[in-house]
Amino acid sequence: MKLSALFLLHLLCCFQAFTQTNFNTLTDKGYQELADGKSAAAKQTLEQALKVVPEDLDLEPKADFFNNLGVAYYQTGDYKKGLHAYERSLDAYRKLNNDSLVAGALLNLGLAYKEIGAFKQATSVITKAARLSEKYGNRKELSAAWNAIGNIQRETGNYEKALEYHWRALHIRKSIGYDKGTADSYHNIGTVYLEWKRYDQAGKYLLEALKRKKVLSNQSNTVNTLSALGRLYVAKLQPEKALIYLNSAYEMRAEMGNSAKAASSIYYLGTYYASTGDRSKALELFRQAQEMARSSSDHLLLADALLGEINVLKTSKGNDPLLEKYQELVETREKGVNDANRKEMARLEIEYDVERKEREIDLRRKQAKLDGIRIENQTLRNQRLIGWIIGLSLLACLVSAMFYQIRRRKKYIEVQNRELEEQRDEITHLHQELSHRTKNYFGLLGGILKSDKLQVTHPEATKVLEENIRRLEAMSLVQKYLLDDSTHQNKEIRLDTYLTHVIDTVVLNLFPGRNKLKLLCEIDAIYLDYDxxxxxxxxxxxxxxxxxxxxxxxxxxxxxxxxxxRSENGLELIVKDNGPGITEQQMQAQSVKGQGLIVKLLHKMNGTIRYSNNNGCVATVHIDI
Incomplete structure (x- = not known):
């Protein structure tokens, strides 16, 4: 029995040792493949290592492993998995309680967000890294964080903010004597001015960066500034100076054997020779740039180099190479678009995850608050339990008394409601009776005026009586529709029904040839107050x-x-005829017949009237309702 247990223990130890050895072998191979630029192979190798991660692996190598796995995912376009790996690396560093490593991991995670265009998340994470570095006095990492945020602001076109952060980084790097970082900050400030098209300031800072980098003898760092100066002088239309800097960048990158970085210098050189008319040299450089871009899977640079070659080939005879290049350009751009789509998809997924996590955190906080309230309430109930038992009899009496009072109050309210209902019915009846009597009075008064009209012989007096009769009929119609239309409880008048009868009555009384008159009425179904x-x-x-x-x-x-x-601010009434119109003097003197009465009526309704001519007189009334 003891031998069996010892054998199993030995077997388990051997398995753990094998797993540890296999993991170390795979990670060493994957890290080397990353260093050699073999991203796809590194991803495959590190994914195999992920399957055999030892459970007792120390936190620091575990964090390093997930960091390199994130790099492999990012370089192969698997951005979401890359971010997940970076987050696991950050978790491992946090468990180490090493704030310097945590700040570095936060910075890497922020740069990963920046790569896919998630600038909001990138800025938030890098700012956390900056605050952590500032808290523990790591000014070098603090300057790196400000520098990264400056680059984010530059990519989003916010050049003033970009300069603000780069100046912060430059000030810190100068104060701590960090020469390489100082040169980089000068380069970054010059690049911001270059993209901002402020070429004089760009030249000043880029030349200062170049001078400092030459002192440091750092070719990898110097070549970027040489390329930027070449682009600057191309933009300033100074090709001779541009050629000097671009050639220097190209030669330096060629010596370093960095085909990925050399490709951009070769492309700019090709652009220069194409602008000078040296077709053969331009084609040679464009094709070299294409080969290097293909090897580094730089679809954007490859598309630019192909387009440069196509523009040169357009001036030559024959279409076969040109058609092939067009086809390759289309395919390259499709790859670039696919890569951009993957980044955008990853960015959207991350934004969704961030929003979901924020909601979960908010819900947890609310739930914790509710739990706390629930616990407090439970404690309070327990403390008062004895008091509830002692006061139960008193409470029963109190409830009985309250129930009795409620019943009395309910009966009282019911009686009051019945009385109010009766009063409302009485008021409604009185209102109807009043409207009916008012209608009769209008009819009686109209009859008296009509009788007087028959007895009067003076034309002017007859005319005045006719005007007053029409006005009374208009007011009488209101009372009629108040009695007939009960849909709005005798408080409002429907204009289209009411005013149509008013118009017909006026036209019938005044216009002798009614059949000859073309009457156009457009009245909306609007309810208005009686007055x-x-x-x-x-x-x-x-x-x-x-x-x-x-x-x-x-x-x-x-x-x-x-x-x-109905208009935006009220009601609009338009009366138009095709007569001779109204003269300018009549408009200014306001001598239109009945103008005084109309103005008084409209004044009480916050209304206005204006006259104009448009193949006849047009009267426009506006009322605020």
């Missing part, structure tokens, strides 16, 4: 009288248009 409707009817009566008397009686083909529409 406003009556005033509007009287005003409309006056306007139609004016239109018939001064316009339509003089027209061979009389036309009368009445429009009442």
């Amino acid at each position: 406003i409707a009556m005033r509007l009817a009287i005003a409309l009566n006056e306007l139609i009288c004016n239109a018939i008397e001064h316009g339509l009686l003089q027209s061979g083909t009389p036309e009368l248009g009445v429009s009442i529409k």
Whole structure:
């Protein structure tokens, strides 16, 4: 029995040792493949290592492993997995309680967010790294964080903010004597000015960066500034200076054997020779740039180099190479678009995850708050349990008394409601009776005026009586529709029904040849208050009288248009005829018949009137309702 247990223990130890050895072998191979630029192979190798990660692996190598795995995922376009790996690396560093490593991991995670365009998350994470570095006095990492945020601001086109952060980084690097970082900050400030098209400031800072980098003898760092200076002088239309810097960058990158970085210098050189008309040299450089871009899977640079070659080939005879290049350009751009789509998809997924996590955190906080309240309530109930038991009898008596009072109050309210209902019915009946009597009074008064009209022989007196009769009929119609239309509880008038009868009544009484008149009415189904409707009817009566008397009686083909529409700020009434129109003197003197009455009516309704000519007189009334 003891031998079996010892054998199993030995077997387990051997398995753990094998797993550890296999993991170390795979990680060493994967790290080397990353260093050699073999991203796809490194990803495959490190994914195999992920399957055999020892459970007792120390936190620091575990964090390093996930960091390198994230690099492999990013370089192969698997951005979401890359971010997940970076987050696991950050978790491992946090468990080490080493704030310097945590700040570095936060910075790497922020740069990963920046790579896919998730600038908001990138800025947030890098700012956390900066605050952590500032808290523990790591000024070098603090400057790196400000530098990264400056680059984010530059990529988003916020050049003033970019300069602000790069100046922060430069000030820190100068103060701690960090020469390489100082040179990089000068380069970054110059690059911001270059993209901002402020070429004089760009040249000043890029030349200062170049001078400092040459002192450091760092070719890898110097070549970027040489390329930037070449681009600067191309933009300033100084090709001779541009050629000097671009050639220097190209030669230095060629010596370093860095084909990925050399490709951009070769492309800019090709652009220069193409602009000078040296077709053969331009084609040679464009094709070299294409080969290097293919090897580094730089689709954007490859597309630029192909387009440069196509532009040169357009001037030569023959279409076969040109067609092939066009086809390759299309394929390259599709790859670039696919890569951009993957980045965008990863960015959107990350934004969704961040939002979901924030919601979960918020829900947890709310749940914790509710749990705390629940616990407090439970404690309070327990503390008061004895008091509830002692006061139970008193509470029963109190409840009985309250129930009795509620029943009495309910009966009292029911009696009050019945009385209010009876009073409301009585008021409604009185309102209807009042409307009926008012209608009768209007009819009686109208009959008296009509009787007087038959006895009067003076034309002017007859005319005045006719005007007053029409006004009374307009007011009488309001009372009629108050009695007939119960849909709005005898409080409002429906304009289209009411005013149509007013118009017909006025036209019938004033226009002798009713069949010859072309009447156009456009009235919306609008409900208005009783007083406003009556005033509007009287005003409309006056306007139609004016239109018939001064316009339509003089027209061979009389036309009368009445429009009442709801506008943004109220109600608009338009009365238009095709008569001779209104003179400028009449408009200024306000001598239109009935103008005084119309103005008084409209004044009480916050209304206005204006006259104009448009193949006849047009009266426009606006009322605020």
